[in-house]
Amino acid sequence: MSLFSVLNVGTRGLMASQLAMNVAGQNISNADVKGYSRKRLNLAPDYRYDSGYGQMGMGVEVINIERMRNGFIDNQIRLQNQEVGYFTEINQSLNAIENVFTEPGDTGIQTFIDQFFDSWQNLSNNPADISARTMVKTNAEILNDVFHNLAGELTDLRQTRNTEIETRVTKVNEIVKEVYNLNLEIGAVEIGNQNANDSRDRRDKILKDLSLLIDINTTENDLGQLTVTTNGNILVSPVNYQTLVTTSTSFQMPDGTSMTNVGIKFSESRKTYMPQGGEIKGLIEVRDSIVPEYQKMLDELALAIVRDVNSLHVTGYNLDGYSGSNFFNPDTTGASDISLAAAINSSVHNIAAASGGEIEPAIANTLTAGFHNFGDPPLQLYRDPVAVPVTPATNIMRGSAIVTTPSITLQEGVDYHIDYVSGTIQMLHNGYDAQNLTVNFQYRTGGFAGPGDNSNSIAIAALRADLTMSPDVVGNNTATYTEFYSSVIGFLGLSKNEANSSLETRTFLVDQYESQQDSIAGVSLDEEMADLIKYQHTYQAAARLISITNDMLDTLINM
Amino acid sequence: MRITVQELNRQVLHVINDRNYDMSKLQQQIATGKRLLKPSDDPVDVANTLKLETKLKENVQFKKNINDGVSYMNVTSTALDSMNTLMQRARELAVQGSNDTLSANERAYLNRETSQLFRQMIALVNTEYKGDFIFSGTHTKTAPYEIYESQNLTAQNYINGEMAYFNAGAMAVGSTVQLFNGFDNTVIRNIIPDSFSLSVAGVNYVENTDYTIDYTSGEMTILNAALLVDATPGTANYAPGQVAISFESINSGRDIYGNSISNWGEIYREIESGITMPININADEMTRDAKTGYDMIGTMIRFGQNLVQNNQPGIENAIDEIDAVFSAMLSAQSINGARINRFETTLDRNESNYISTSEIQSQLADTDLADAVMQYATMENVYNAALRTAAKIIQPSLVNYL
Numbered sequence: 021m022s023l024f025s026v027l028n029v030g031t032r033g034l035m036a037s038q039l040a041m042n043v044a045g046q047n048i049s050n051a052d053v054k055g056y057s058r059k060r061l062n063l064a065p066d067y068r069y070d071s072g073y074g075q076m077g078m079g080v081e082v083i084n085i086e087r088m089r090n091g092f093i094d095n096q097i098r099l100q101n102q103e104v105g106y107f108t109e110i111n112q113s114l115n116a117i118e119n120v121f122t123e124p125g126d127t128g129i130q131t132f133i134d135q136f137f138d139s140w141q142n143l144s145n146n147p148a149d150i151s152a153r154t155m156v157k158t159n160a161e162i163l164n165d166v167f168h169n170l171a172g173e174l175t176d177l178r179q180t181r182n183t184e185i186e187t188r189v190t191k192v193n194e195i196v197k198e199v200y201n202l203n204l205e206i207g208a209v210e211i212g213n214q215n216a217n218d219s220r221d222r223r224d225k226i227l228k229d230l231s232l233l234i235d236i237n238t239t240e241n242d243l244g245q246l247t248v249t250t251n252g253n254i255l256v257s258p259v260n261y262q263t264l265v266t267t268s269t270s271f272q273m274p275d276g277t278s279m280t281n282v283g284i285k286f287s288e289s290r291k292t293y294m295p296q297g298g299e300i301k302g303l304i305e306v307r308d309s310i311v312p313e314y315q316k317m318l319d320e321l322a323l324a325i326v327r328d329v330n331s332l333h334v335t336g337y338n339l340d341g342y343s344g345s346n347f348f349n350p351d352t353t354g355a356s357d358i359s360l361a362a363a364i365n366s367s368v369h370n371i372a373a374a375s376g377g378e379i380e381p382a383i384a385n386t387l388t389a390g391f392h393n394f395g396d397p398p399l400q401l402y403r404d405p406v407a408v409p410v411t412p413a414t415n416i417m418r419g420s421a422i423v424t425t426p427s428i429t430l431q432e433g434v435d436y437h438i439d440y441v442s443g444t445i446q447m448l449h450n451g452y453d454a455q456n457l458t459v460n461f462q463y464r465t466g467g468f469a470g471p472g473d474n475s476n477s478i479a480i481a482a483l484r485a486d487l488t489m490s491p492d493v494v495g496n497n498t499a500t501y502t503e504f505y506s507s508v509i510g511f512l513g514l515s516k517n518e519a520n521s522s523l524e525t526r527t528f529l530v531d532q533y534e535s536q537q538d539s540i541a542g543v544s545l546d547e548e549m550a551d552l553i554k555y556q557h558t559y560q561a562a563a564r565l566i567s568i569t570n571d572m573l574d575t576l577i578n579m
Numbered sequence: 580m581r582i583t584v585q586e587l588n589r590q591v592l593h594v595i596n597d598r599n600y601d602m603s604k605l606q607q608q609i610a611t612g613k614r615l616l617k618p619s620d621d622p623v624d625v626a627n628t629l630k631l632e633t634k635l636k637e638n639v640q641f642k643k644n645i646n647d648g649v650s651y652m653n654v655t656s657t658a659l660d661s662m663n664t665l666m667q668r669a670r671e672l673a674v675q676g677s678n679d680t681l682s683a684n685e686r687a688y689l690n691r692e693t694s695q696l697f698r699q700m701i702a703l704v705n706t707e708y709k710g711d712f713i714f715s716g717t718h719t720k721t722a723p724y725e726i727y728e729s730q731n732l733t734a735q736n737y738i739n740g741e742m743a744y745f746n747a748g749a750m751a752v753g754s755t756v757q758l759f760n761g762f763d764n765t766v767i768r769n770i771i772p773d774s775f776s777l778s779v780a781g782v783n784y785v786e787n788t789d790y791t792i793d794y795t796s797g798e799m800t801i802l803n804a805a806l807l808v809d810a811t812p813g814t815a816n817y818a819p820g821q822v823a824i825s826f827e828s829i830n831s832g833r834d835i836y837g838n839s840i841s842n843w844g845e846i847y848r849e850i851e852s853g854i855t856m857p858i859n860i861n862a863d864e865m866t867r868d869a870k871t872g873y874d875m876i877g878t879m880i881r882f883g884q885n886l887v888q889n890n891q892p893g894i895e896n897a898i899d900e901i902d903a904v905f906s907a908m909l910s911a912q913s914i915n916g917a918r919i920n921r922f923e924t925t926l927d928r929n930e931s932n933y934i935s936t937s938e939i940q941s942q943l944a945d946t947d948l949a950d951a952v953m954q955y956a957t958m959e960n961v962y963n964a965a966l967r968t969a970a971k972i973i974q975p976s977l978v979n980y981l
Contacts, residue, residue: 130629130633141849142643145647145848148720478855482849507626509625510618516617534589539581539583543584549981
């Protein structure tokens with residue numbers, strides 16, 4: 021043991037202190053960087069020399085720079101993050117749906133349904149008044165517009181989920197690729213028995229981001245390389261990676277518009293991918309089950325109103341004494357295409373406020389050959405041609421007449437014309453005058469009771485309080501329009517609350533884990549400052565050692 | 580456990596965020612006055628609010644219906660009151676006319692007044708409200724009784740068939756001929772007793788001397804041979820300056836199919852959920868006594884005819900007939916009055932329903948301002964305390980002291 025070895029010790033001490041300062045400085049600078057784990061310099065005495073007086077070290081040895089982080093907690097965070105991502109998307113979409121419905125308030129559809137039925141009540145008080153009729157038509161148009169709006173916004177919400185999915189998939193692919201590259205880096209570094217600290221930090225950080233998007237599982241091999249799998253499929257392996265590919269399919273909705281659905285496949289195995297957690301799962305669920313459910317309920321409401329109003333309206337009489345037209349277009353498929361029937365659009369006279377009698381089928385009338393020529397006055401049709409006395413078949417149901425020869429059916433408007441009020445038929449040409457014609461039709465027993473008859477409009481207005489929806493097991497309806505709609509809104513509110521509290525719980529859990537991780541991996545400035553002081557002193561002490569040894573050496577040399 | 584910079588930051592921000600969220604929620608509730616802004620605020624209450632809202636709107640609409648019905652029935656009531664007065668006057672005239680001491684001329688003068696009274700009654704039955712005939716049931720654009728006037732002034736009148744005719748060409752004195760409508764050859768009925776006049780070739784003929792009329796059936800009994808002419812359209816007599824008949828007759832309204840109306844129908848108002856009430860009185864109901872079968876038209880025409888023909892026993896009968904019609908009208912009045920009462924009772928119920936439902940609605944949906952403002956004040960305090968302590972915590976570190 022010579023003085024030179026003491027110098028050595030001092031030098032090693034200086035270097036160790038310098039390195040320690042470096043590490044402390046690194047920690048301090050990165051104190052508020054997300055995902056940074058603090059580094060710790062591991063020093064150990066250098067046991068090398070058996071001096072004969074006992075083991076003695078030759079100074080301080082730097083073992084390694086250690087990265088302080090708990091891998092188990094990271095794993096737990098990733099697990100919970102999937103749920104956080106999933107519920108975030110659900111929550112957000114339910115929020116958007118709440119904003120679409122705008123209940124409670126004056127702009128939600130409930131207000132307009134009420135307004136629509138109020139205008140029928142108003143019509144009941146003034147059945148012949150044109151302005152009351154116009155009000156009914158206008159309020160119906162407004163109601164239709166609101167339905168269209170709601171349906172359109174829900175469809176929009178559904179379609180935009182597709183874009184969101186594509187964005188997320190792109191992000192997943194970026195991360196997957198980076199993880200693969202980091203794997204290589206870490207493998208290269210750690211094979212030389214070093215710690216690839218910063219690469220690991222980076223890898224942990226992006227894996228945390230990935231866990232928000234999809235559900236992942238990770239396993240690490242001895243070389244420090246990670247295999248990332250999702251739902252049993254390998255995304256990243258030590259030697260390879262595969263990305264996700266989006267596919268697009270279109271399909272048609274009942275109202276004729278086409279919708280697209282974005283699907284995900286693995287690029288190598290070509291298998292379809294259905295994530296079990298994360299934002300992408302949430303987006304898919306919103307698009308495929310949550311929004312369609314509300315669309316369906318909205319359609320149910322619209323169709324019920326169309327069906328019920330029409331079935332009453334078609335039996336009623338309009339202002340001119342005609343019966344048999346629909347109020348809403350009967351070809352409506354749902355809330356997106358609910359519209360008024362052409363007859364109502366063309367004139368408000370066609371709104372059937374009056375009702376009258378039952379519908380009966382007539383006994384077939386025969387028009388004898390040779391007696392129904394073109395140019396003859398209109399022939400009267402009878403309810404029962406052989407009864408005595410005969411009753412003219414006034415009030416024929418519009419569209420119910422079928423005129424046939426023994427071989428073919430004639431066309432209304434082309435071959436013949438029927439006046440539905442008086443019950444007369446007139447030929448439009450002589451093409452069939454050599455044959456007997458058979459006329460079958462249905463008629464109304466009551467007849468038009470005058471412009472003051474408001475019984476049909478009262479019946480339509482009373483639909484508001486009738487049980488018209490939600491049939492039970494035997495088929496009886498159990499709810500009014502309002503009760504049905506309010507239960508939809510209640511369901512929406514409850515779902516939102518549920519999603520919200522799930523999100524809060526999961527977020528809280530993640531926060532707890534983050535706190536725990538932080539207490540291990542986080543940088544405490546106070547600690548680092550204290551360390552700085554410590555290393556400053558050790559540096560000074562080591563320097564002092566060198567200087568004193570130097571003096572001693574001087575003394576020795578100058579002997 | 581180690582507390583790091585990041586941890587401190589996170590906690591501070593978390594708490595401040597939470598307080599901010601709560602305060603903004605409360606502020607919204609206070610500003611809008613509504614506790615329920617979104618379904619997720621309280622799903623069960625929101626669902627109930629929607630149902631209550633509908634109930635309130637229905638209630639408002641029913642009130643409108645009730646008020647509308649009541650004004651309609653008030654108009655009916657006024658008309659019936661006037662009718663009451665007229666019927667009383669008619670009875671007085673009947674009593675007067677049945678007095679033995681009256682001469683034929685005096686009775687003829689009485690007829691003038693009676694017929695005017697009759698015309699007023701017709702006008703009353705044809706009362707309109709908001710452009711609709713109120714005694715026509717659902718046939719609101721058709722008057723219950725129309726007065727038809729026979730025209731014979733111009734050649735065009737004859738061409739249009741606006742003058743009536745009869746055919747007595749092959750008959751003898753004392754026989755009865757029917758008067759027909761020149762337009763569609765239907766029988767003339769219900770002629771107003773002071774409106775008939777007849778002239779042939781410029782000579783005016785006198786009732787009771789040259790002919791008598793049965794005003795109800797429209798038949799003429801000829802007493803003067805000069806009237807034994809055929810005045811059917813197409814003959815030389817059916818021309819200006821030849822046979823000229825003037826009269827006014829009463830037709831009852833027809834529906835759009837051209838049939839005379841037997842069921843005038845009822846007009847309903849929905850005054851409560853599921854409850855509809857009729858609000859109209861039909862012309863038949865108020866002018867015809869179901870028990871005896873006498874109706875106003877027939878009674879007044881017979882009365883007038885008996886006055887013109889100086890038939891005292893007939894005039895005495897008129898008193899009983901008028902009484903019968905009167906009782907029909909009185910019963911119509913009482914039905915109307917009862918309905919008005921029913922509507923007004925329903926209105927009271929409607930209004931108190933509205934108040935109680937609004938109260939429930941308000942409790943559910945509105946913010947309790949006092950409570951909310953107090954909560955806000957507390958929250959504000961907590962928020963300020965949080966901010967202050969946050970400031971104190973995140974500042975000092977060892978760096979300051981080295």
